Amino acid sequence: MAEVNENPVELFDMYVAHVGINATDPDDAKGISSEFGRLMGFTEYDTPVSLFADTLVEVMKQNGRGTKGHIGFHVNDMPAAEKWFSDRGFELNEDSRALNPDGSTRLVYFKQEIGGFAIHLTSDK
Known part of the structure; x- marks a missing residue:
């Protein structure tokens, strides 16, 4: 059976929400x-x-998160995106989790930096 190459951009309508710069x-x-x-x-x-x-x-x-700063990726389904990335070995930093008033996750960082950048998922637009 051929391997399915899932794309989180398509799965979660993911896009770069913002780039963070450490001052x-x-x-x-x-x-x-x-x-x-x-x-x-x-x-x-x-x-x-x-x-x-x-x-x-x-x-x-x-000086914020990440050696060089951070990149925030918007996703339209936070629980599904968290599971998708976790299934691929990317651990979430639970200490970074920020919640919406309804208790759903607004933002969460991964533990691992990539290229000196902290990476987070966000439901904010």
Whole structure:
């Protein structure tokens, strides 16, 4: 029987939700976020731990997860995506799990970095 090559992009409508950049401090984060805003005309917005340039670039106000930063992948079915990746040997970092008000998972990181980047799944759009 031929092996089925499943594609998580197709299975979970997966796409890059954002790229996270680690800044050294809030001033550095503001400078990085402002440059992306200027480059692409993005609207910037502030959160307690990061600055966003639109929804595509998140600049951490301090050294965040991942040696070089992080990449967030949106999925449309978090439980199924978690199982799919776990079945392939990618362990989830349960300490990173963030929940929605209804108790469903909003975000969870994998334990393993790839190329110096922490990777997380998110249900956020």
